[in-house]
Amino acid sequence: MVDQKIYTASTTAPVNIAVIKYWGKRDTALNLPTNSSLSVTLSQKDLRTHTTASCSASFESDTLHLNGELQNISGPRQTACFRELRSLRAALEAADPSLPKLSTYKLHIVSENNFPTAAGLASSAAGFAALVRAIADLYELPQNPTELSRIARQGSGSACRSLFGGYVAWEQGEKIDGSDSLAVEIAPASHWPDMKAAILVVSAAKKGVSSTSGMQATVATSSLFPHRARVVVPQRMEEMIKAIKERDFETFADLTMKDSNSFHSVCLDTSPPIFYMNDVSKAAIRVVEELNRVSGRKIAAYTFDAGPNAVIYYLEKDEALVLGVLKGGLEHVPGFAVSGTAAIPEEYDASFLEPLKEGITRVILTGVGEGPISVKESLVGEDGLLLKK
């Protein structure tokens, strides 16, 4: 008699925002990068993907639902993750014949984000990290997060960093098969828990160039890019790791802003040029630079991914001042519900705040957080189908 049991495992996984940017692949199939990168994992209270992985001999095909919608999973990215995870499970089953043959069953995956998928909020990183973590839990795989990061990377490069909380490096590796291109924890969230992040969501008229095609165009055409990848980033990685270990926010901020600008520089140096930041993004840069100028020290750091949204890092001790300044431009923007802020310093040029009033559509106030968390709540019902809400 065939085993009709439905096996499930559920997890949540976080978004991460890089402070040393991933841009450029040396192998597009394996998502092997041209330089190492480093990110801060953000709190799942504000941004997370919740995923349930289930399998059963009774399932007829692999499926993935995201926010209630059936997704196409025939692409090489999803296929690679499923194949690699099944292969690890099959090895367990071969070593212990008493184990159920989950590796041969079809998978039903159900995912939900607690934030808008398309807002340019690194949803694919959280999504693939949750997918890999949930299936690994379903299969009871013994591999640690670094070992699993090799698989998540093949789904979406930056997803490998979302398998850890806190401060996470993705080491580029050197091997052709990518087996040494892995995520490692530089420091847990508890090492430097007072790191805060304000995400300023910028309304963009049009979606820009996708990061996948954008980074390949940069690799192919930018004459400044090789210098960034080979010379600038390796040195910056070392300095950033040291800054995080020493909880040196000024250096962290300086490197974060420099690396964001360096990444957007090589985008501009691409033919045709790629622009992810717009005039509102630039206004956010000026707001932060002016804040640091009048403060006489770096108390905030902006960074921009492949889109116009600003992420501003700062420490909890400076929150009243940072949010007090931002309040001048963001007071009525959804998500900016704060109290106990400081007044804008007298010498501050508040004209820099003006473009934010019209240009920012939403604010998310969050901070550093934990890696994937195993949860009880299943998104798959007892019938093996997604639960309707």
Added chain:
Amino acid sequence: MVDQKIYTASTTAPVNIAVIKYWGKRDTALNLPTNSSLSVTLSQKDLRTHTTASCSASFESDTLHLNGELQNISGPRQTACFRELRSLRAALEAADPSLPKLSTYKLHIVSENNFPTAAGLASSAAGFAALVRAIADLYELPQNPTELSRIARQGSGSACRSLFGGYVAWEQGEKIDGSDSLAVEIAPASHWPDMKAAILVVSAAKKGVSSTSGMQATVATSSLFPHRARVVVPQRMEEMIKAIKERDFETFADLTMKDSNSFHSVCLDTSPPIFYMNDVSKAAIRVVEELNRVSGRKIAAYTFDAGPNAVIYYLEKDEALVLGVLKGGLEHVPGFAVSGTAAIPEEYDASFLEPLKEGITRVILTGVGEGPISVKESLVGEDGLLLKK
């Protein structure tokens, strides 16, 4: 008895727009650059400075009027030009005692631009080129334009290129005293006379960082800049000179756009980042990139100096098409009076033209032109004062 005669010489000098950009000084006093650059001299029919240099034993002090306003000439830039030119005249006088001692007389200089000075149209280049050329003519100096370029460079770096018409390189030189940092003619205007330029003047809310302070901030802080100056530009200079000699517009266009983007990349890589282009500038880039895409060849090339204005180079044979497309966004903009344009190609994405409608305040349609021209019309009256108009 003292010679009361008023000696005068008048010249006009052109604007030039670089296609390989000057950005970064290795010596700020002498205006010695960190890389060579190359420009196209634009026609004086549309953009020129007219300057009369006069001197007399009866003049009591050196003066400079620009557009009717007395200028401060105590700065090191003006002082250097006056000193160097007087020194060359003094050498002539020492060799031939019959010459009047003009080197000992005070100078009255009067200049007028036929375009708005502050619109970011490279007025300082034309201004210092006209100043040096007019005084050299007044002093009857035997030095050729390359020799005079050493002096004009000390007034304003890019002014050295405005001493020639056509296609002009400024060779960076290696010597500490700057004696080999000179402008040379790559090809006269007559070599490739069908080069056209459309200048799109963008309204900028605020004047950005001055190029003098901006380039020094880039040299001091950008980690991509040394690679641009040492590796990228030297190779690009060679390719550009070859393209001009061979009248190869596609290569000319490709290098022009790449070098403009490279220059703005190292501005963005500066701490704090420098932005000269705004969203309207970027729209102009997209308009040109789209035109080249649908044309299947590079028929136009954009370039941006230290400001938001776009300069678009194209050949006369493509004028109907280039202006036909631009007409879709610029028809009602002052200066855009054209006839006989082609229709916008069907596959062209005309939405790229929308931001130009509000963002461009003026258009100047011009082309490659001649170097400084000696003229009869004097801006100084018989009393040694500026002529009132």
